[in-house]
Amino acid sequence: MSIDGTATVLLAVLLVVAITVLLALLWPRIRVLARVALVAAVLLSVTAASLLELNRLTETYPSWAELAGSSPEAAPRTVLPGHGRLETYRVPGPASGMNQAMMVYLPAAYFTPEGARLRFPVIEALHGYPGTPESWVRRLDIVDHLDREITAGRMAPTVVLLPRQTPDRLLDTECTNLVGGAQAETYLTVDVPDWARTHLRIRTDAAAWGLIGYSAGAFCAMNLALKHPDRYTAAASLSGFADPGIKVGDHSEKTTNNIAWRLAHLPQPPIALWIGWAADDHGASRGSRDVVRLARAPLTVTTAIVPKGGHSHATWQEMEAPAFDWLSAHLARPAP
Numbered sequence: 001m002s003i004d005g006t007a008t009v010l011l012a013v014l015l016v017v018a019i020t021v022l023l024a025l026l027w028p029r030i031r032v033l034a035r036v037a038l039v040a041a042v043l044l045s046v047t048a049a050s051l052l053e054l055n056r057l058t059e060t061y062p063s064w065a066e067l068a069g070s071s072p073e074a075a076p077r078t079v080l081p082g083h084g085r086l087e088t089y090r091v092p093g094p095a096s097g098m099n100q101a102m103m104v105y106l107p108a109a110y111f112t113p114e115g116a117r118l119r120f121p122v123i124e125a126l127h128g129y130p131g132t133p134e135s136w137v138r139r140l141d142i143v144d145h146l147d148r149e150i151t152a153g154r155m156a157p158t159v160v161l162l163p164r165q166t167p168d169r170l171l172d173t174e175c176t177n178l179v180g181g182a183q184a185e186t187y188l189t190v191d192v193p194d195w196a197r198t199h200l201r202i203r204t205d206a207a208a209w210g211l212i213g214y215s216a217g218a219f220c221a222m223n224l225a226l227k228h229p230d231r232y233t234a235a236a237s238l239s240g241f242a243d244p245g246i247k248v249g250d251h252s253e254k255t256t257n258n259i260a261w262r263l264a265h266l267p268q269p270p271i272a273l274w275i276g277w278a279a280d281d282h283g284a285s286r287g288s289r290d291v292v293r294l295a296r297a298p299l300t301v302t303t304a305i306v307p308k309g310g311h312s313h314a315t316w317q318e319m320e321a322p323a324f325d326w327l328s329a330h331l332a333r334p335a336p
Contacts (some may be wrong), residue, residue: 019041083108083143083147084105084106084107084108084110084143084146084147084150085105085106085108085110086103086104086105086106086137086143087103087104087106088101088102088103089101089102089104089195089199090102091163091191091192091195092191092195093183093186093187093190093191093192094191095186095187095190095191095194096182096183096184096186096190096191098167098182098183098184098187098191100163100164100167100187101164102133102161102162102163102164102192103133103134103136103137103161103162104160104161104196104200105142105143105146105159105160105161105162106159106200107120107146107150107157107158107159108150108157109150109157109334110157110159110201115157115201115334116201117336118157118201118334118335118336119201119202119203119204119334119335119336120157120158120159120200120201120202120203120208120334121156121158121159121202121208121209121210121328121331121332121333121334122158122159122160122161122193122196122202122203122208122210123158123159123160123161123209123210123211123212123324123327123331124160124161124163124188124192124209124210124211124212124221125142125160125161125162125211125212125213125217126163126165126175126188126211126212126213126214126216126217126220126221127162127164127165127213127214127216127217128213128214128215128216128217128218129166129172129174129215129216129217130169130170130172131215131216131217132164132169133162133163133164135313136162137162139313139317140214140313140316140317140320141317142160142162142320145320145321145324146158146324148321149321149324149325149328154325154328155324155325155328156328156331156333156334157334158328158331159196159200159202161192161196163187163188163192165184165187165188165217165220166182166184167182168182172216172245172246174216174219174223174244174245174246174248174257175188175216175217175219175220175223175224176223176244176246176248176253176257177248178248178249179248179249179250180249181249185224185227188220188224189224189227189228189231193209193231203332203334203335205332206229206230206231206232206233207331207332208233208331208332209231209232209233209331210225210232210233210234210235210236210327210330210331211224211225211232211234211235211236212235212236212237212238212323212324212327213235213236213237213238213240214238214239214316215238215239215240215284215316216241216245217238218236218237218238218239218240218241218284219237219240219241219243219244219245219259219287221235221236221237221240222235222237222240222259222273222275222291223244223257223259223262225271225273226259226262226263226268226269226271226299227256227262229269229270229271232271233271233272233330233331233332234271234272234273234274234327234330234331235271235272235273235274235327236273236274236275236276236323236324236326236327237273237274237275237276237288237291238276238277238315238316238319238320238323239276239277239278239281239284239288239311239315239316240275240277240284240287240288240291241283241284241287241288242258242259242260242287242288242290242291243258243259243260243287244257244258259290259291260287260290260291260294263291263294263295263299264294268296268297268298268299269299270298270299271299271300272300272301272302272330273291273295273299273300273301273302274301274302274303274304274323274326274327275291275292275301275302275303275304276288276303276304276305276306276319276322276323277305277306278305278306278307278308278309278310278311278312278315279305279306279308280307280308280309280310281309281310281311281315283311284311288303304319304322304323306318
């Protein structure tokens with residue numbers, strides 16, 4: 001039974017009910033110390049059930065092993081003919097000092113005789129906070145979405161990287177280089193691409209590289225693309241914000257790591273952004289609209305608004321396929 005499964009949460013709720021009923025039945029017949037113990041048990045079980053449900057929603061700890069502090073390699077995914085494959089690799093970071101597991105989606109064409117002679121475009125997919133790359137797989141069904149869009153011809157065969165953007169799942173880096181802390185920006189824009197270029201059959205030119213993210217990952221995608229136009233040509237934001245919402249340590253959250261400030265005060269690069277949000281997601285809507293309002297040529301922006309859904313996985317699933325299709329259209333195609 002997985003830690004983030006619905007069955008685990010239901011079992012915890014049943015335990016709360018059972019202990020509460022037991023307390024009610026035994027209350028007149030037990031002494032003070034026993035009553036205190038049962039009340040404490042009720043409180044602890046309610047707390048545990050609440051934390052399990054919170055973890056289920058955020059997938060901070062997708063497995064019991066990760067809760068215990070280990071990060072096991074993902075089990076091989078069953079691959080059907082004509083479908084992409086999800087692999088897990090360990091990606092060291094000589095430039096950043098970070099060393100993390102990364103899932104990689106390899107399209108079906110990667111394994112064909114024709115594909116063996118090609119190098120593929122690349123998209124880095126960034127998760128939210130709290131969260132892990134597993135949220136892309138479990139909650140957003142990224143593999144099925146990519147398989148479907150590529151098979152339908154709406155998207156070119158593309159390698160998709162799903163890196164972790166923090167060495168501590170309870171530390172929110174917003175994909176920045178924290179002063180005296182995790183160097184997430186360097187890991188994502190230097191170490192991960194360098195590793196991918198060495199170990200995968202991919203294109204190395206910036207015209208074939210893009211970024212996508214949801215929630216905090218959406219801020220990451222826009223911010224990294226704007227800061228590194230020599231490495232990325234396009235980025236897609238699903239419910240993103242214009243500022244990181246954390247303290248970086250050098251006040252750059254108000255300047256160079258603030259998208260609104262950057263667009264207002266620095267030259268805008270010749271890249272493309274896809275920005276989507278739900279109309280009833282007031283925080284992301286405000287931040288996304290600020291980015292759209294401040295954008296100027298040569299930066300180009302495409303917007304997509306869903307009427308409702310809030311800041312949720314349901315909204316991101318609705319925007320996911322169109323965002324990937326748009327990204328693919330803006331990236332260079334597979335080439336020898």
